[in-house]
Amino acid sequence: MTAEIICVGTELLLGDILNKNAQYLAQQLASLGISHYYQTVVGDNIERLKQVIKIAIARSDILVFTGGLGPTPDDLTTETLADFFGVPLVENSEILEDIAQKYAVRGRVMTLSNRKQALIPQGAKVLPNSSGTAPGIIWSPISNLHIFTFPGVPSEMQRMWQETAVPYLKSLGFGKEIIYSRTLKFWGIAESALAEKVSAFLSLPNPTVAPYASRGEVKLRVSAKAGSQTDAEQLIAPIEQQLQAIAGLDYYGQDEDSLASVVGRLLQCENATLSVAESCTGGGLGQMMTDVPGSSRYFMGGIISYDNQVKVSLLGVNPQDLNQEGAVSRTVAAQMAKGVRSRLGTTWGLSITGIAGPDGGTLTKPVGLVYIGLVESNGEVQVFEHRYGQDRSRSLIRYLSACTALDLLRRKLLETR
């Protein structure tokens, strides 16, 4: 059996959105050991969609559709499928109730056009959408053909895939031999440097080791093919240990770990708390820390001192230093970190001040110059200077600044153990 991914949406043909769904589904199909040879993108057009279905059923046995399930008239996937196979649409009461309920919770009234989302082909099963209003279907209109439809919203599609499609495909016998992957995450080392360090592992047959880089972070994906996840994990474990040993402190976590979640765990181990003082990141560091559920146990809060007056009034930064050295300076970074730590009474204090751009750079203080202040549990303060380069975007500089601050704290917490 081979699968085909069919993404429906004129916005894809206009290039308005990037087709992330195709990549996610491709990875998922691979992990279940389902080969897929074709991906097709087609617009919200009944005739062309029918042509695509005709071609797909001639070469594939599992058709995975995304998009075109919404309430608006240009959402045509469901009715076109029903029409193609000559099956009537029937209103599904559970879907209708579910949509009505979701609207009630959000204090909105269901509109007529939402009823459209409750129509599915006779004989199709509902593929429930727990986080959105547009459900999908699992349908076998003819023997040896399995059709799945998902909404185009990635978060909803992914949840539905995991909750319903995967168990269904396993019931069809897929996933007996699985590809199980673990992703090791690294910060503070370049992809090329890490790749050289672990070059011996990059040619392993099973598990395979592949490096990836994205936004300052480097990842190694370790993928094993095996009969069960346990078997795969046994293949991966020794390789993982060796890779971690080689990378040392540059390795910070794996899979769902983030720099913030790892820092959080380390703080909890020491019953330590953290507060942050942010200038150029404007709250991004606090947001990262609080992305982690339960972060209230160790993250007390912070002060967004975007304006210099706030640095003085709330963080106790010395106005003279501010004038003489400027807001983006070692001195101010240090005072910000000390200030927030004492104001919030936390074990650690972390500060960021820098020039995120696009404007505000000078010859001596170019865009991308960032100072990070860190006050340790013993009150000792350290300041780190980083230059991210003027060619980087404002949002990337802000993101890298926050991540680097967390990474510096992570390393300190590991040292002081």
Next chain:
Amino acid sequence: MTAEIICVGTELLLGDILNKNAQYLAQQLASLGISHYYQTVVGDNIERLKQVIKIAIARSDILVFTGGLGPTPDDLTTETLADFFGVPLVENSEILEDIAQKYAVRGRVMTLSNRKQALIPQGAKVLPNSSGTAPGIIWSPISNLHIFTFPGVPSEMQRMWQETAVPYLKSLGFGKEIIYSRTLKFWGIAESALAEKVSAFLSLPNPTVAPYASRGEVKLRVSAKAGSQTDAEQLIAPIEQQLQAIAGLDYYGQDEDSLASVVGRLLQCENATLSVAESCTGGGLGQMMTDVPGSSRYFMGGIISYDNQVKVSLLGVNPQDLNQEGAVSRTVAAQMAKGVRSRLGTTWGLSITGIAGPDGGTLTKPVGLVYIGLVESNGEVQVFEHRYGQDRSRSLIRYLSACTALDLLRRKLLETR
């Protein structure tokens, strides 16, 4: 004439890489007024690639290939095309020289496998690759069929597209008519509700109006086909005005606008300033405000009062109210907004306190319950209650909370004008 994008590469089928080339080419084709109805992804496999070519030439006149031009054996695009149309491959001397030269510059010797890259179908023109070694072709093997091949490396592909493909397509008469789109953005209305309000516009031929939704936001894309951008803008302008009039305050901006940038402009118009007090968003609201370059003109900063103690010590929230009503309550939201406004001495004060989940919800205060406090320039405070539903993720609840807070401020700023 219609085009089709065909991306060749097994790595796309494995989900190892995201298909950014398809989005880039889609945007480029649209801007040249070339309709394209299909995108296909196929692996590095001769037979399947031939099937894809067969289908494509039956429905499209311009085939744009990416990938499969490299020196390795699994790069098959060029020879498969030649084979399909029964045309022999000939070694092209300029390509050979070019590759040899590039290798010389890099101090490397050309390998045999590189010679492969100099083979192109007889009668095909070279599509030079100024930044890489793999050139593409521009080829018309049969009348009214135009084939372009590009390497998969986005930077090389994009440069080649601009340098050679665009002039060639313009010489074919394209680019005389362009498709120009503008995206209108809305907050506080469901896609279905907006679609019904503007249903009369959804069937317009030119400009076309299409709705889509993402993470709480609804967009209407207005696309006009015209001889020039000015003509397109003239077609769009009246429709845009009518759509804005119908949507009223739910319309907040277009294209590059964000809720934060729009709020920023409104604050600047009044020489007003803003400070924020954040609990469940943990800095996300401040980050949104400071995403906008130049936001220091109106955004002073804020206090991340994640811990209740910080709400008391830095925001002056009444400890009794905290105990009696809880941190997630109208009273505390109001006191947080007042507190930050007076501490930072800003015109407006905005606060968020809520339960982002996944834990911490109760029957009376479920996950997704959020209070937003807003203190106006006249000192008057208002509190808004929102229930985002327990089915939504922590990150989505946090994101929607921050956006809604900005939207409430936006509406107030527009009212008080």
